Amino acid sequence: MSYSKRWHKVLALLTILLVLAACGSEAATTAPATSAPATGGDATAAPATASGKLEVFSWWTTGGEAAGLAALTDIFKTTDPNVEFVNSAVAGGAGSDAKAVLKTRMLGGDPPDLFQVHMGHELIDTWVVPGQMEPLDDLYTSEGWDKSFPQGVLDIVSHDGHYWSVPANIHRANVLWYNKKVFTDNGLTAPATFAEFFTVAEALQAKGITPLALGDSGSWAAGHLFETVLLGTLGAEAYEGLWTGTTPWTDPKVTEALENFKKMLTFVNTDHGALSWDQANDLVIQGKAGMTIMGDWVDADNLAKKFTDSGAVASPGTAGIYDALSDTFGIPKGAKNPDAARAFLKLVGSQQGQDAFNPVKGSIPARIDAGQGNYTEYLKSAMAEWKTATIVPSVVHGAAAKEGWATAYIDAVAGFVANQDVAKTQSQFQQACVDAGICK
């Protein structure tokens, strides 16, 4: 009797071990992609109207993002009524989880028809260089997009002389949002430099108001804040040089940026690690905090929460610079319905599409000729600034560096928030740059 019972126990344990092993080898199940035969490039043979199913992959599941996508699909239903729109959105801020899902699908040979991807290195290094995307040159020619998007954007979505994705919008990362009422009550004006920022912060702190709200339960938000500090301390050209190798990470200016950041961290809410960026914005809305530095998706958040007392200026030291990111859509190799995907892209890149999507999403159109519609005051001023500002790529939001580097950068910043060790963090930045193959 006990003999067989023992055996049962052993078998049960073996089963446990096997289950564990299965979990352990998850990484391996993403075996190399069996690249499906290219089905694109036959746009010329496409029928006048597309049909079938169109699966669009994004991380737009809530708020203005989901509403913006819905605005697009509503139009799409009238222009291409034969296409069944399948919304494959995966939740998670800044696409952190969606991107992981997308990678397993792509490597497993099950690509969607269209997917959302940040313009810049996230698009180029992760997807274009490994040969996973369809070129979209024909669309850019037929739709005249090579004239309707600004040159700076065209440069970022192209590689090797081809266009790879269609930008739906432009966001600005370096915005300081403040509560106007709190500022007027205390006789303060929005800061433009780090010196002014620290004066304002001390005045707010003396009144018992948290000067700067931060919500970095997702570490990217700390990386985002430091990115604006780097930009404000180094200036546009030197900041861009950090990502192309012309500015060394060992530069004393980087040390200065870390010192500025360290000082800033003395003015943030103590529970920042428990909050998300929108919960941090809630502190500003409620007047418990004076300012927060976050991208201009805060505008849509304020709109949704019916907060009208919000002021926006460029983050300290970054006036006249547009730290830009863009959500773009591209067609992966092996998409099952490239005709419908192209039809949807035509809408995304059109003036009508951009002006339907952006006021709801809370971003500005990438097209220079769009901008008619129900845009908020902030977005109108952002559009005006976009035309003259110096454009630099955001690192946290995929534009400036490849994903491995951006992840290492965010890890180093998160470490700095915890240990505030300037020298160590700077050497980690340098190591990340070497690992990325940019620094030596």
Add this chain to the structure above:
Amino acid sequence: MESASETVATRTSPARPRRRFNPDRLIAIAMIIPSIVAIAVFVYGFIGWTGFISLTKWADLLPDYRWNGLENYRRLFMDDERFQQSLLNNALFTVFFIGACLGLGLLLAVVLDRKLRAEGLFRTIFLFPMAVSFIVTGVVWRWILNPGTANQAQGVNLLFDQMGLGFLKWDWFLDNQWGILAVVLAAVWQMAGYTMAMFLAGLRAIPDDLREAARVDGATEGQVLWHITLPLLKPIVVSTVIILGHISLKIFDLTSAMKVGGAAKPGDVPGFYMYETTFRGNYFARGAAIAIIMLVFVATLIIPYLISTFRAEAEA
């Protein structure tokens, strides 16, 4: 013993070939082959594949099978501060989680074993948390333990404030040094009931006459517990440690739902780091190396137990 005598019989029997291919045996083999093949490919094959990947230079979206030797491992153990911290976090988690579960589980079991009234009700109540997933546990405990700010406490801290126990306020999962204990709290809440059930079953299996005999010999209840009950519960403790141990060594969902994973965060564990570095950073080879290290840890826990079980069996 039985099979040994059978072999002796077959050796001398002229009917040996027929016995070897007897239909029962063929059917048995045929039934087991699909699962052997499936396990060989989908478990051991992929373990081997992961092991191979961990020795390559794959650090971008598409595979790069160039040989890298043990470099990925060397870097993890020598240079990678985040990995070392995550190991330390996991070790702390494992020690406190198993310790608290065993202690609390045994306490509850001993209390319930006192022929309590409404024992079934209590048993159900204590066992219930196990019915929810770690994700639910994580989200709820994240709300409960959210510390708030110094002048605006939330959750448990608010409770402490209002009960005049403000000195008990703590940063919970935001504490850089001991924040992992907040995660342990949630995990223990979920698994202590299960440990209790294991112990209760063990207690019930101990024959009453043993304890009776001790009492007749004049042993106090404490002595009965210490000298009779606990030694007889040893096999239960071993099984429980193994089951809890493998849960804690590969914990991911709980830390993920409590949002305590990530660089320099107190709940960063190897499983979470593996996910981030593989699927966000595209460092597939490094991720594979972490997976193999985790597998080795779990194996060191389970294999000695398997060996001792086999040995005990051989003696039987």
